Amino acid sequence: MSRRLFSSTPALRWASFSGRTRAATAAVLLALASIGPAQAQHPIPQPEDKPYLGPIRIQVDATDLDRHIFQVRQQLPVKPGRLTLLFPRYLPGAHGPYGTVDRLAGLKIHAGTQELAWLRDTVDPFAFHVEVPAGVNELNLAFQFLSPVQREGGRVVMTPEMLNLQWISMLLYPAGHHASALQMQAEVTLPAGWTQASALRVESQSAEGPKRQRLRFKPVSLDTLADSPLFAGAHTRRIELDPPGHPRPVVLNLMADDPAELQASEAQIQAHKNLVVQSDRLFASRHFKHYDFLLAISGRMSGIGLEHHESSENGVGLGYFKDWGKRAGSRSLLPHEYTHSWNGKFRRPADLWTPQYNVPMQDSLLWLYEGQTDYWGRVLAVRSGLVSPEQARDAWAEIAATYSHRAGRLWRNLQDTTNEAAMAKSRSGNDWGNWQRGADYYAESGLIWLDADTWIREQSGGARSLDDFARLFFGVEDGRIAPLTYTFEDIVATLNRVQPRDWAAFLRQRLDHKGPEAPLDGLARAGWRLSWAETPSEFARADDSEWKNDDFAYSLGLNLKRDGKVEAVLWGSPAFEAGLSRAVTVVAVNNQAYKSERLAAAISANKGGAAPLELLLREGDRFRQVKIDYRGGLRYPRLSRVEGSPERLDSGVLAARP
Template identity: 20%
Template sequence: MTKRSQISLGLFAALFFFSAWAQAAPKIEYKLSMPEPYTHYFEVEMKVSNLKTSYIDLKMPVWAPGSYLVREFAKSVEGFQAMDANGNPLKSEKTDKATWRIQSKKAKSVTARYRVYAYELSVRTSFLDASHGYLNGTSVFMYVAGQKKTPVTVTVKPYKEWKKVNTGLDPVPGKKFTYSAPNYDVLADAPFEIGNQREFHFESKGVKFTVAMYGKADYNENTLKAEMKKVVDACSDVFGGDQPNKDYTFIVHNLSHGGGGLEHLNSTTLQVNRWAYATKGGMQSFLSLVCHEYIHVWNVKRLRPKSLGPFDYQSENYTTLLWVSEGITSYYDELLLERTGILSKKEYLGRLKNGIGSIENQPGQRVQPLAMSSFDTWIKAYRPNENSYNTTISYYTKGSVVAAMLDLAIIDATDGKKKLDDVMLELYRKTYLKNGSGFTERDFVNTVNQVAGKSMDDFFKNYIHSTKQIPYNEFFDKVGIKMIDRNKGRQTRAYLGAMTSERGGKLTITRVIRGTSAYENGLNVNDEIIAVDGFRVNSSELSKLIGFKRPGETAKVTISRDGLLMDINVTLKADNRANIALMEIENPTDRQKRLKEFWLKKN
């Protein structure tokens, strides 16, 4: 045998074994249909080939990444059945709340079919009706235990009257409405919008953007293109212009109510009031939401706490760093609008002032440290009750305020040479870009210390891991701004401290705020307030009658509790709620002016 023949034979053998391996590789294919959308059921067919095991476990996730609550998506599954390649039934049973075990008997292929009830239109769940279909993968698609890294395809069969599908997944060439994902994590992270939604497109810094608009709304397409481009450019600039995506999809639900968004790898879903675009404030709020979700392309989807990926879809994924992932993002979703000119400096400071006022007036911020707000989000943030205001704080709101103080501290420490942008970019480069890994809290703190050129450990000890009062003016003074409480020294009005709503003609207490007159004198949530000092009241009259009084006076509040009438004498305390204002100081120094310009520098 010649040397050339030996080489040819070796290549033939290698190709044969490669071909055999490729044919034997596991393969997972989904088919999604919705023949009767008005019934709100998606129908799923899941084919698993070349696994050849005695049994296969299919699992439905219990939560949606980005929304930290166990939602038990398996509760919406029904009609599960399994069969082999010849259509013969295979025995299956549930082994726990979200696992279906199929006795596959080493069959070459196994097909499972099931239906999912989808009638919750939020950015984190799935919805189907006569007007459109929307889904998040974790609430519709099961995965094969042990095979989350296996590539998958999804073929969508829209309802017969629907012509469009929008998703961040890659289309399979030559196959209409068929998409591929390199693994289950990517599939789960790509929402689908299915229907007759309107589309428009724009490009920015090499990225092709698709905006899929569901629902009627009053907007100007050209205006949205221009304003959204400003926002996505500003987000990219924070991370040095890096573009991890070649394309990006905004799915926008224009509704009569609601708002919010959820980030994904190369897409997002936004819910917007359909009339928001018609006003300046409404447009600013929409663009702030665009900014928040788009900056998640970097902060969360790539630059992430280590515990947030790869995901455990069956249980909670704990972290103390959501104040970084969401709080810092919330800081940027307003600051970047100021940098682009969408918000004026005055408007931006007004929003920052509102955030400070919100947390300073919430008793929960003196109970729950910011780190624990993140860690306990699974049991508290998404499950609020009537006492949550007294015991918790939002890692969004307080996180954004703390981020602002951290930014100012870095600017001061570096004499206007570095800012929070530099921390985020450096951490992104050395964790995600260099190692493809997440970061720990120590990684974040060390990066802050590196950029600031000094130890900032006490900042984290005081304002992240404890409930210590933030000395705002120590930070604001560096940029020539002063925070004042307009209510300080003017507490001459009485304050009840009970939030109410009118339900069926009844004035009912919905929240009692810790430390107030209502709290300390025994008014309860669900009490119906009937009268004050013998005068029957509604919501406005209650406020008026209490407002007539002065701190130290008593009001006789007549209530109905569980059907029993009673009078409660309430000794009224002063209204101690802060009324925050941010003011530019007179005659700032050159350094203060320079640092403020660096902080609020326009792009």
């Protein structure tokens, strides 16, 4: 293509188009002028629980694997007058405004052969206004969803072997209606020979030549379509996790870069079946017609963990089955997302539920939605045999250490962290995460629920536990799929049905308190305490993921990438006091090139203060040397038994239910 096509001179850009294209573009520009800029701020209709004019059809062509481009077409019934179309902004599961309207491109709207002008709202860029001419009863939309081609640009959802289609990121819908009141007819075109998995059910399937196939799904409402993503791939496997003939079956759908990654032992498969059994015993209900785990094992498609009511999107690195001993950290993912079918999708916070995807969400109760899901995910992983009790204890030791060293606790309480999702912070994360805090409502809230669980066990003499709360709160109305909302008062009332206490004060003190102490009472009551060792645990050593860091967090207060690039510095730590930040790379330790082993040896050598560390730092073209006289030695978290105390973790909380 000629460089002239990219000229900044308008006359040259205009000259590059054909005469027919210039005429069509001129017509659109005239139509845009008739709408006028004032109308770009026209009030957007508020959602009402009323049916739309008729079903909306959507077709997605997902065969452009080389360029990672999804081609989208929609047809929707309309009536003359102003129509506002919305691109989803507030995404369930993400809990905030993470819609990627910037990836929508090439939008064309036609009424028959006539191209209609559209104008983006100048206040809300997720809204598009169009004037429907008299006599027109259907519009045709066409656009592209430009998914990332590399991880630096966002989550990669398409590779030569597989793809992840999220309908909620690839559609426009008419304003003024609840999502449940909009009926959708969805189709997808996939490469020939690929197999798809989704909570949607296929109505028909046909070949489109030798290289393509089209699938049409049974009609569903928009809220169901948006909540039913699709995985597809060339190498797949389907494993039934329920006995044959179960009326509400659960299935594990696998896909991988290579067929060898799909090979699982009988014991590994049985652990996944046990997850379904143990969840049934915990929640005493199923709030779905069927449930599909979507699990991608890939080194190319980005990972994910995202809940849906009748499915979940799960993406892990290579070796999920092949390197079972090294992947314990990823095996609480499926229990976590499965728990969300009860906690978050069925029982949903009243202030988080919204009628459609362009009404702001409120996240004040995420400490139950995500916090108790984090708790049950860890518990169910052990009860099912996906994770051993020893591995679970090592993971809890890491959590206890993290929040015992969370400097931001001094200024920001846990309740305030539930606003993190609504803040829509950048993908680059926090430069001072230990001070700023982040989504602590996950794992720290899990510690609070361990506190509640062990207290109930103690007070009831082992007769009751948080399992009883799960059955009472999430197990109601077995078979119901429609969300059942709850408030803070509902949580407190149910806890009091299990074991009377001033639960409101218990929760508010832990959620609203600011101070250095982490909520470790549950661990102590379970018979365990946080302790320290000079070597990482087996669980930590087994983490060979791409995000693995050289961990000196609890000695120097430093995490580094394997090339010495500083990944994190704990606020107030020896590294912080020495002036280190994420801007620098550690080039050398005591005048030798950086290696993790050399830094570890240097830390150990200075226990008596005889050999302070000297680090050579690089920031851009600038070098500087710093000295750190840290004498505490290497410190890695462990859990140790509290002598003479009852053991309520392995033998209580984590014990499988018969």
